[in-house]
Amino acid sequence: MAFYPVNLRLEGKPCVVIGGGGVAERKVLTLLEFGAKIKVVSPKITARLRDLAISRKVEHLEREYAYADLSGTFLAFAASDDPEVNHQVYEEATDRGVLINVADRPELCTFVVPSVVKRGDLVIGVSTSGSYPLLARKIRGELEDGYGTEYAEYLSLLKKIREKVIREYKDGVARREVLAKLLELDTPTLIRELGGRSFLSFLCEYEAKVSQYRKLRPLEGKVYLIGAGPGDPKLITLKGMECIREADVVIYDRLVSEELLSYAKPEAELIYVGKSSGRHSISQEEINELLVSKAREGKVVARLKGGDPCIFGRGGDEALAIAENEIPFELVPGVSSAHAVPAYAGIPVTKRGVTSTVTFVTGHEDPAKSDVDWKALADLNGTIVILMGIRNLEAITRKLIESGLPEGTPAAVIEKGSTPEQKTLVSMVGDIAEQAKESAIEPPAVIVIGEVVRLREKLSWFEEASTGVPRVKTPSRLRLS
Numbered sequence: 332m333a334f335y336p337v338n339l340r341l342e343g344k345p346c347v348v349i350g351g352g353g354v355a356e357r358k359v360l361t362l363l364e365f366g367a368k369i370k371v372v373s374p375k376i377t378a379r380l381r382d383l384a385i386s387r388k389v390e391h392l393e394r395e396y397a398y399a400d401l402s403g404t405f406l407a408f409a410a411s412d413d414p415e416v417n418h419q420v421y422e423e424a425t426d427r428g429v430l431i432n433v434a435d436r437p438e439l440c441t442f443v444v445p446s447v448v449k450r451g452d453l454v455i456g457v458s459t460s461g462s463y464p465l466l467a468r469k470i471r472g473e474l475e476d477g478y479g480t481e482y483a484e485y486l487s488l489l490k491k492i493r494e495k496v497i498r499e500y501k502d503g504v505a506r507r508e509v510l511a512k513l514l515e516l517d518t519p520t521l522i523r524e525l526g527g528r529s530f531l532s533f534l535c536e537y538e539a540k541v542s543q544y545r546k547l548r549p550l551e552g553k554v555y556l557i558g559a560g561p562g563d564p565k566l567i568t569l570k571g572m573e574c575i576r577e578a579d580v581v582i583y584d585r586l587v588s589e590e591l592l593s594y595a596k597p598e599a600e601l602i603y604v605g606k607s608s609g610r611h612s613i614s615q616e617e618i619n620e621l622l623v624s625k626a627r628e629g630k631v632v633a634r635l636k637g638g639d640p641c642i643f644g645r646g647g648d649e650a651l652a653i654a655e656n657e658i659p660f661e662l663v664p665g666v667s668s669a670h671a672v673p674a675y676a677g678i679p680v681t682k683r684g685v686t687s688t689v690t691f692v693t694g695h696e697d698p699a700k701s702d703v704d705w706k707a708l709a710d711l712n713g714t715i716v717i718l719m720g721i722r723n724l725e726a727i728t729r730k731l732i733e734s735g736l737p738e739g740t741p742a743a744v745i746e747k748g749s750t751p752e753q754k755t756l757v758s759m760v761g762d763i764a765e766q767a768k769e770s771a772i773e774p775p776a777v778i779v780i781g782e783v784v785r786l787r788e789k790l791s792w793f794e795e796a797s798t799g800v801p802r803v804k805t806p807s808r809l810r811l812s
């Protein structure tokens with residue numbers, strides 16, 4: 332299991348390093364950078380450690396390790412060349428509740444030290460939890476190139492400006508926006524170019540920008556209507572992710588991957604508004620009111636919806652309610668289950684030479700009562716993708732056949748697409764409803780009807796990748812010749 336990262340204040344804290352070789356020396360040098368009070372216990376030490384002991388930067392106890400060395404220590408490092416001593420230090424430290432790191436033995440560590448890039452107060456740590464420290468060092472090297480030494484000065488400048496902004500901006504939302512705007516000023520480049528100019532002159536210039544911005548900024552919040560994708564959390568867009576990170580409130584539906592919520596700020600309010608059996612489900616009007624009222628409190632609201640917000644997602648209704656209340660909003664499109672779920676089942680919804688039309692249809696209503704033109708769909712001879720259609724599958728397929736669609740047209744049903752539980756059933760329009768019943772297919776599921784379904788036989792990739800075998804095999808009569 333991965334180690335939980337924390338940053339410790341080590342200034343003046345007693346730390347003990349058992350061992351005096353090269354590994355111990357590296358530990359000591361890092362600890363010194365962070366102001367620890369260090370005791371090195373070893374009969375022999377490197378020349379560098381000896382210099383540090385002579386200049387009283389570390390205390391050196393020239394002997395073997397003893398139980399008492401752990402008394403009152405905050406962190407202990409066992410880096411001797413004797414594995415038995417290291418093991419003894421580990422056991423005695425864990426008995427006494429002292430945090431212990433044994434060099435090159437992650438299983439004997441209650442903490443590990445990441446590979447660190449340090450630029451003043453900016454500390455970037457990379458850890459593989461002891462699994463492959465060289466990888467951490469490689470990544471650190473890349474980060475060192477990306478975050479040059481100017482970042483120390485940059486951060487100290489940001490810190491000063493932040494203190495000033497906090498004093499002057501009482502309104503939390505305005506304050507956050509100003510601080511975010513500041514990061515757009517590309518200050519590292521600016522600092523490189525500052526030359527002889529003082530920070531003060533820069534601050535004055537910046538001050539002018541801030542006050543200009545203050546005049547422009549509306550006081551209310553903003554709503555992002557975000558498509559969260561069909562289930563695989565990686566299918567969210569970069570913009571959608573940025574909005575989640577920025578949000579004060581995240582309002583989310585049932586089909587949204589919970590993993591995405593972990594990207595919200597720790598203090599963000601998370602509100603579930605999905606429908607599920609047994610729970611009181613909140614009405615669309617109530618959701619609209621919630622969006623408006625949270626934005627009116629000046630909050631940035633991330634409204635997370637499954638798939639794409641505007642494909643059978645009520646995104647249009649919510650956008651209208653927000654717009655009518657003159658609240659700023661953005662529609663952040665998402666990857667819809669309508670095409671992504673078939674793709675995860677190895678079914679491209681269009682294919683040159685096979686079909687050039689695809690229709691997304693809601694199967695939510697009984698086809699006898701819905702205003703969908705099933706006859707036109709049957710005549711079109713293209714791909715039909717039906718969402719929310721599992722409960723009405725029998726009636727829908729009957730209606731399509733009555734409207735002229737051949738019973739032998741290939742059909743597939745994909746349950747919980749793009750998730751580890753994805754299940755795909757392939758058959759024909761004539762019997763897919765019965766097969767779905769037998770296979771106990773449940774919503775959420777997407778139904779695909781059309782010749783493109785046959786392509787699955789060659790293109791199925793996801794289920795094999797996660798389990799080694801397709802969950803439900805393609806019947807031989809639907810195989811590609």
Ligand SMILES: C[S@@+](CC[C@H](N)C(=O)[O-])C[C@H]1O[C@@H](n2cnc3c(N)ncnc32)[C@H](O)[C@@H]1O
Binds near residue numbers: 672776
């Ligand atoms: C209310 S609609 C929302 C569609 C969503 N806006 C989109 O673009 O994917 C819900 C329907 O989407 C389909 N759906 C959503 N996620 C799915 C998934 N992971 N697997 C299969 N079907 C899914 C199902 O047909 C479900 O009944």
